[in-house]
Amino acid sequence: MSSEFPEYACPYSRLLAEASTKFRLQVYDLEDFVEEADDGYSVDPFGELDHASKCYGLKQRFPDRVLIMTSDKCFMNCRHCTRRGLLGKAQVVKSEAELASCVDYVSSHAEVRDVLLSGGDILTLNDEEVMRFVDAFARLDQIDIVRVCTRALCTNPGRVTDKLAEALARSKKVWVNTQFNCADELTIEAKTAAAKLIDRGVPVSCQSVLLKGVNDTGEEMLALLRALSAARIRPYYVFQCDPVKGIGRFRVDLEKAKEIECYCAERIGGLALPKFVADLPGAKRKTPIELL
Numbered sequence: 001m002s003s004e005f006p007e008y009a010c011p012y013s014r015l016l017a018e019a020s021t022k023f024r025l026q027v028y029d030l031e032d033f034v035e036e037a038d039d040g041y042s043v044d045p046f047g048e049l050d051h052a053s054k055c056y057g058l059k060q061r062f063p064d065r066v067l068i069m070t071s072d073k074c075f076m077n078c079r080h081c082t083r084r085g086l087l088g089k090a091q092v093v094k095s096e097a098e099l100a101s102c103v104d105y106v107s108s109h110a111e112v113r114d115v116l117l118s119g120g121d122i123l124t125l126n127d128e129e130v131m132r133f134v135d136a137f138a139r140l141d142q143i144d145i146v147r148v149c150t151r152a153l154c155t156n157p158g159r160v161t162d163k164l165a166e167a168l169a170r171s172k173k174v175w176v177n178t179q180f181n182c183a184d185e186l187t188i189e190a191k192t193a194a195a196k197l198i199d200r201g202v203p204v205s206c207q208s209v210l211l212k213g214v215n216d217t218g219e220e221m222l223a224l225l226r227a228l229s230a231a232r233i234r235p236y237y238v239f240q241c242d243p244v245k246g247i248g249r250f251r252v253d254l255e256k257a258k259e260i261e262c263y264c265a266e267r268i269g270g271l272a273l274p275k276f277v278a279d280l281p282g283a284k285r286k287t288p289i290e291l292l
């Protein structure tokens, strides 16, 4: 087990891990797992601890978007997490002064139109704390989109209550971005949580990660995309594993990723077909894998 990023899962995630071997791989290290001590990758490939950090708790890698660190907690510690080496060191925005300085940064950069409320998982905060972040940015005229980035729909769907969904719908600027990686994760509870948001006009989109043993065949990926579409969740991106230290056992070969994309593209319509991309340090956009 990794000492730097301990296994943790809330009761719902532990139950789902008992029911699904594909989900279990994301929750627990394999018994014979040895931490990849020197796999040549960085714990911080995107410079979140230095050049991407613009003020306390605010990261910016692209001109029109900023990311706010709202929490360093999640409902489970996904073994493939990009921020697995950072969450313990994260600058989490807590005080009014810290939030005000993030709002000031956005206000003084008119090109920013999209704010990602991330972490960690923002829905580990209570409703009032979530809405403090949402409202602080949604009230700015320059902001078109406030993204609530949460895996709770998959890892703890009971957290999405009617009351929270109503609050999130109020500004008409919130988009919920979530992560499902295999069809087993689309449980009744997960679909109910998504419906609470979608029925109130909050779009729900899914960013999946291509993971060895979880979704690295055309059939498994297609099953995921169909399950998402049936739940009215828009499949948005499928990411190659980020170049992050310690997740090598999940990496899928680029040629295989292209085969999976092709398999899906030949069997499902464009509405349900996500972009297969890699997030590369220094790139100006998410890079489609067919360009690699």
Ligand code: SF4
Pocket: 073, 074, 075, 076, 077, 078, 080, 081, 082, 083, 084, 119, 120, 121, 150, 151
């Ligand atoms: S929910 Fe997201 S931030 Fe949290 S451990 Fe999983 S991948 Fe990382």
